Amino acid sequence: MSHHASNDREDETEERGFSPSRRNFLKTAAFAGAAVSLTSSFAYANGEIGFWAKDLPDEKLIDMYTTILRIRWYERTCVDKMLTDPDYRGYNHFYAGQEAVATGVSAALNNTGGVMEADLVYSTHRPSGHAIAKTVDVKKMAAEYDFRATGLNGGYGGEMHIADSSVGFMGADGMIGPGPVMATGSAFAIRARGSKQVVVNFGGDGTYATPAFHSALNNATILKLPFVYVVENNLYHQYAHYSYSTPMEDIAEAAKTYRIPGVVVDGQDVFQVYNAAKEAVDRARAGEGPTLIEAKTYRYYNHWGAPGAKPGELGAFGYDPLAISSFRPEREVRAWMQRDPVDICRNTLISWEVLDGAKAEEIEAAAKQEMIEAFAWADEQPFCNPEDGLKNVFVEGTVPARQFG
Template sequence: MKEHSTEISKTTLLWMYEKMLTIRLFETQANREADAGKLLGMHSSIGQEAVPTGICSLLESNDYVLGTHRSHHHCIAKGVELKNMMAELLGKATGTNKGKGGTMHIADINKGMLGANGVVGSNIPVATGVALSAKIKNTNQVTVVFFGDGASSQGSLHESMNLASIWDLPIIFVCENNLYAESTPYEYAVAGKSIADRASGYKIPGITVDGQSVIDIYKSSKIAIERARSGKGPTLIEAKTYRYKGHFGADNPLSYRTETEENYYKERDCIERLKKYLLSNEITNQENLDKIYEKSLESVNEATDFANESPFPAPEELFSDVYVSYK
């Protein structure tokens, strides 16, 4: 999905609405599958849908995205098939990674999704290398790497921002600041409080944006993507967002945060906000939004049936795909 005009077209706005809704419905269903004991260790991105949706609405299909342990929303926004994603979550042979990666290691190179990754901060230097490769090969591709506020204090980000700056690499560092790294508040763990401000030490733009507003994300990332694509170098975007659920499935009862705080963010829900915008500006009507809901739900239900009906990988597959042959 790409968009070149300054204003956001109706097509893009509706695309963003459908994407965010699909991510939420997919994750709601994935949580049900987890509750039924079919998958373990799922990190939900519910609440954070706007961040990759706004950015990916501007990317070309051959641009690259790299994610984290919490990456279902990155994958869906970049266009990975729901059927293969759900199958991967359930460890099935039809999954994006033949059922061997699971929820934290989804990748689909054909869609430009180079991988989620369970090791915090580890994809940032990988993405920097990907951007370096695009620059050397002069392919005009942009790389976007997502990470959390916890990862923002890892050395890997700082080394990567430094190299990306001196080499003017076509990369966008996107921090989804959901206020907590597991149960550690970012206000405690991030010196200086602002993650965006850290960019100034590397002479690159650092932008703070309301991560609950897909329109604000779109506008900020448009500037960053144009900068990267025109050879001017990287940008760091800090998107202030919130995960509605626990860090992962077993993180209950969330005693490290308050109901007042949760409600504050839920009242600014990204899907509801875009819906209000679309209706109050008469860009669409409720009937059309209902149709989008039905379509999204159907695609998630189809993906779930596909995943549940798919076979597990054969035992003899255990040691295949471990190493890549470059013959």
């Protein structure tokens, strides 16, 4: 699509509720960077791939902003819970800072119809953003995180193994790497039965160094599977910078090896993420094979838990040579927080006249209250019985009681 819309197109755009300011904003952004084609083996996204975001109705754009805030306040509420409630049993890997990635990708997917119709998402050990963006029930998630019997998975999974196939969220993965192998297996099944579904696998920057990363992309390419691999490069796997295990600055360069599209996108900008995901999903659905997307992003908390964080404050800070919160400079954390995905989304939508400041604050207040109520509901739920830990070990029957002895 040309960067110059026709007068007829502009008139149509205004009639559909797209303001001139939005159109001018996007034109300015388009001229700021070079044109990018996903047909090349490797590309940098400049926010204008396909012009998809500007074509979305206001309701969809507001829904994306709402999703980002729901993820953010789920995370912040959970952090405060971990810091202040000595009885909380969750073992959490927080997603705050990366909300635009999950939101932008899931906004390009079909999230209804169950496992046989919805597009499928395979997650990581940092799953809350992917799950919420895929419309998983947050009350049941909060209960599952605390291993409650009425949680999303009956209290058996906890954070790192939550799943809800009814919306196509196939589950988190406590191991680093195997996710894409399972995801490409699903993609093969989808192609075999002739479904139009697409499978997305989220992985961190550390997954590049695993055999599963390369095996999945290799097989998906050879078989032209409906598969999209999204690398969320938040710079660190656990406490080591990704440069210790990856020989290139941009992990998306690996796409060249498999002769598939590779895209680097600003993971703090939900509209850039959506644009790249829309192209990749459409390509996969059309039978043209996989795409590798690398979203440059950052997590505001540590690898797991909340060392260095304080109740009511966003992010983990402070330097202590004996603490695991010291693996990255505080200045780096604060610099990334200046490009916060919440702020970028809100300011863009205000500039497009999709919403105003008052409406934005109203949406955030509602998201915050929803998550407070979700965790309060989870606190009221019963705990699992210890002996229930050995249920579902066999297809039929239970583990004999002597095993508990």
